Structures are given as structure tokens and as C-alpha cells.
Amino acid sequence: MxxxxxxxxxxxxxxxxxxxxxxxxxxxxxxxxxxxxxxxxxxxxxxxxxxxxxxxxxxxxxxxxxxxxxxxxxxxxxxxxxxxxxxxxxxxxxxxxxxxxxxxxxxxxxxxxxxxxxxxxxxxxxxxxxxxxxxxxxxxxxxxxxxxxxxxxxxxxxxxxxxxxxxxxxxxxxxxxxxxxxxxxxxxxxxxxxxxxxxxxxxxxxxxxxxxxxxxxxxxxxxxxxxxxxxxxxxxxxxRTFALRFDRAQSSAGELARRLSMHHKITKVYYPGLQTDSNHERAMNFMSGYGAVVSFTIIGGAVEADRVCEAAELITNATSLGGVESLWERRRRWALESASVPESLIRLSVGCENVEDLWADIESALQHA
Ligand SMILES: Cc1ncc(COP(=O)(O)O)c(C=O)c1O
Missing domain, CATH: 3.40.640.10 (Type I PLP-dependent aspartate aminotransferase-like (Major domain))
Structure with missing residues (x-):
């Protein structure tokens, strides 16, 4: 090439x-x-x-x-x-x-x-x-x-x-x-x-x-x-569309991570693009972006996190990541997931939908769960 x-x-x-x-x-x-x-x-x-x-x-x-x-x-x-x-x-x-x-x-x-x-x-x-x-x-x-x-x-x-x-x-x-x-x-x-x-x-x-x-x-x-x-x-x-998809998903992930970090029901956001993230400085030194996955924990435990994942209308409650459609899941629902991952941790794979639609869905799922 x-x-x-x-x-x-x-x-x-x-x-x-x-x-x-x-x-x-x-x-x-x-x-x-x-x-x-x-x-x-x-x-x-x-x-x-x-x-x-x-x-x-x-x-x-x-x-x-x-x-x-x-x-x-x-x-x-x-x-x-x-x-x-x-x-x-x-x-x-x-x-x-x-x-x-x-x-x-x-x-x-x-x-x-x-x-x-x-x-x-x-x-x-x-x-x-x-x-x-x-x-x-x-x-x-x-x-x-x-x-x-x-x-x-x-x-x-x-x-x-x-x-x-x-x-x-x-x-x-x-x-x-x-x-x-x-x-x-x-x-x-x-x-x-x-x-x-x-x-x-x-x-x-x-x-x-x-x-x-x-x-x-x-x-x-x-x-x-x-x-x-x-x-x-x-x-x-x-x-063929990888760069377009990734660009869009990554920019939405940055915005959603920022808004999640200010939400009263969220206890911690894991996203290296956030200045408050313990990985931020290391990431900034050699990475040209921070990716399109955002993880976060919520007030409560497994039951509350499961409810949030199930309450979404736009974001699909499913495992995996990297697709055009946004997915989220509570990671500890899997027996194989490490016990060091918090019970309430939700991993969000941000897709290519409109970022405001995604945020509205997240806010409403957090509110209703
Ligand atoms: C970071 C990472 N590596 C490897 C794998 C395994 O890939 P596959 O499911 O295609 O076998 C996954 C799957 O989720 C993953 O997230």
C-alpha cells in the first residue's frame, strides 16, 4: 500500500x-x-x-x-x-x-x-x-x-x-x-x-x-x-467504513463520558479521555484518541445496574462492542468476568447513532431503573 x-x-x-x-x-x-x-x-x-x-x-x-x-x-x-x-x-x-x-x-x-x-x-x-x-x-x-x-x-x-x-x-x-x-x-x-x-x-x-x-x-x-x-x-x-465509524463513535464516547461523570447516579466513569481518569496522562502521551468504550458504575449493585441496562430503548442490552449500534451490559453478569470488576459496572460500546439520542436514552434508563 x-x-x-x-x-x-x-x-x-x-x-x-x-x-x-x-x-x-x-x-x-x-x-x-x-x-x-x-x-x-x-x-x-x-x-x-x-x-x-x-x-x-x-x-x-x-x-x-x-x-x-x-x-x-x-x-x-x-x-x-x-x-x-x-x-x-x-x-x-x-x-x-x-x-x-x-x-x-x-x-x-x-x-x-x-x-x-x-x-x-x-x-x-x-x-x-x-x-x-x-x-x-x-x-x-x-x-x-x-x-x-x-x-x-x-x-x-x-x-x-x-x-x-x-x-x-x-x-x-x-x-x-x-x-x-x-x-x-x-x-x-x-x-x-x-x-x-x-x-x-x-x-x-x-x-x-x-x-x-x-x-x-x-x-x-x-x-x-x-x-x-x-x-x-x-x-x-x-x-471500508472503519475510519468513519470509529471517528463518530469516539467523539460521541468522549461527550457521553463527560456527561456521565457529572450525573448524580454515577459513582465512577472509566474513560482515559477524561482529565480526571488515572490513565489520562499516560494515554495522552502516545495515543491519538481514547476509543469508543466507556465503562461506569452506578449507585447500587448488580440489580440496579441490570435494571439500567434493561430500561434502555435505543441502546441494546447485549455483550460485545465495536458495532455501529450502541450496546451496553453489566459485565459481572458473566461468570467468567473477574471479581475485581465492580458488580455495578456497565460497559457501554458507543455506536454511530446521534449523540443526543444516546444521551436521552441513557438519562431515561438511569432515571427509570
Ligand atoms: C479485547 C478483546 N480481545 C479479544 C476478544 C476475543 O475476540 P472474539 O470474541 O472475536 O473471539 C475480545 C472479545 O470481546 C475482546 O474484547
Missing amino acids: DKRFHLETIAITAGRPTPIADGPVNPPISLNSTLHAGGPIGYGRYGNETWTALEDAIGSLEGGRTLVFSSGMAAISAVFSLLPVGSVVTTSHQGYSGTMTLLNSLHQSGRIEVRFVDLANTQEVISALPGTSLLWLESPTNPCLDIADLPTLISAAKQMGCGVAVDNTFATPMVQKPLSFGADMVMHSVTKYLAGHSDVVLGSISTNDDALFSRISDSRKLNGAIPGPFEAWLALRGL
Whole structure:
């Protein structure tokens, strides 16, 4: 992809077929389990031209070669599957519940040793690095929106010879590009902002290290966590409007976070864009935005928070994030969510609706619940 282009342009232009007269403008949905012999791919589990188009586009946005997977968790599992038995992984003690549960089970089974740290405490993370094989950074974290000082931590880890992988699902390349800070891998739940319409489950890993790329590609081939061509095509279609969607959602999130922080029924707002947020300064130093997820706690507990989520008319009471439609949920309704997340914490994924309509819905849900 042409380096002159901005990210908004790349999202629209990358992953297109080579222009030829009467050739298609968009890649086809390649529904083939096998291919004519003699080529570099050979079989439907090894490669697919629709995946390649999506991989080219995500790779151009993140600045690395990319592999897409059947889900974000499949991509995460592929990364951990590369680690030799007994390797040490250092990671936050708070993050996406699926990743945390997987890491806990790998730790408990003795497959790997996991060191859990407070990722917002840069010195604590650096102190845990000696002997670490992989530093896994999710930033901002799901759902408490803690921010890791990516440039400092990645540089410290590289100096000590540790691998670094960053889950960039919440921030997206609009806000930060971990490969440009020296990370080895950047991972996405493509399900969220990149695809953006709550209609596919997909994941990706991008890297600039060719040897690592081959190992991840082999892992995908052999573990078989491949995406469907239709899902890949849908994600690429969604990606065309990624920058527009994210821009809108992020600006509404900032405004809603500000108003929530002044609401009498709210006890705490978690949003790194707020000057009062403990992560604000760290975030401001290297991020170009603060994302479109806002979490908050309300007066009361689980029952009151559930009532708020159910009382909304516009915002959907559902899990997930990153779609055009706003979603919210009480995170602790999930058994897997960490007990360190407050019972009344509601995670709001701000979509692309009119911000005043969203605020009216939030105010009325808070009032009626
Ligand atoms: C930060 C983060 N990483 C990874 C995942 C897992 O992605 P998927 O649901 O696509 O498997 C999620 C899902 O919510 C997530 O929020």
C-alpha cells in the first residue's frame, strides 16, 4: 500500500484486486475447499483469496503482514501455542475475560507460567520482565480501560529480549499502532471495530517478523482455526467504513463520558479521555484518541445496574462492542468476568447513532431503573 495515504484512505483502498478492464472492484467470495495443483496455496485450509484481501487491508492499517483467524480467541490461542512448555508470560491481572481465563487455565495446567501485574504501573511491569518470554499487553483493557505505557514497556521488553504482543482491539490502528513502537505482534478481535456491524466473529495477528509470520501461519494451518470466506468478505466490506465509524463513535464516547461523570447516579466513569481518569496522562502521551468504550458504575449493585441496562430503548442490552449500534451490559453478569470488576459496572460500546439520542436514552434508563 502506498505510504503516502492516510489511514482513512487505506481502509478504503487496501485489499482491492489488481485493476484490469472489466475486472471486479471488490475481491470475490472464494468458496473453494481445493485449488488446481501446482500453485503456492494448494488447499482451502492453507489459503484463500478472500482472506488474503482482508489480510492485506488489516496489514496495511497496522503496518505488518497479517493472518486472519476464525475468531479473536483463535488468534490469541495461536500466539500462546507458539510458546514452549514452561515459558513465562507477563500480563495484566485485568483484561478481556476470555484471554484471562485461557491464561489462567494454561498456568494451572503447568503449560506456561503466567505473571499477573498491574499494567498501569509501568515499573511493576518492568520488574516482572526478567525471565519473561512473552509480554501480553491489552490496552485499553476490557472492561476497566486501563492503559499500558506501550512505548516504554515495549522498548524495555525488547531490550531484555522478551517478545511482545498487543491486543489492539479497543484502540484500533486509529489510536495506536503497536508495531510502530516495536511490538512483535498485534492482535485484533476483528469481530469488533474492524468489521463493525456485529455480524461476524473473526480475529487477526499482524507482525513484521517473517519467521514469526511463518510459525503463526503453520499454527493456523495445523490447528485449523481458519475463517470462512464469507465472514472475511463481510469484514472487509465493514472495514471500508472503519475510519468513519470509529471517528463518530469516539467523539460521541468522549461527550457521553463527560456527561456521565457529572450525573448524580454515577459513582465512577472509566474513560482515559477524561482529565480526571488515572490513565489520562499516560494515554495522552502516545495515543491519538481514547476509543469508543466507556465503562461506569452506578449507585447500587448488580440489580440496579441490570435494571439500567434493561430500561434502555435505543441502546441494546447485549455483550460485545465495536458495532455501529450502541450496546451496553453489566459485565459481572458473566461468570467468567473477574471479581475485581465492580458488580455495578456497565460497559457501554458507543455506536454511530446521534449523540443526543444516546444521551436521552441513557438519562431515561438511569432515571427509570
Ligand atoms: C479485547 C478483546 N480481545 C479479544 C476478544 C476475543 O475476540 P472474539 O470474541 O472475536 O473471539 C475480545 C472479545 O470481546 C475482546 O474484547
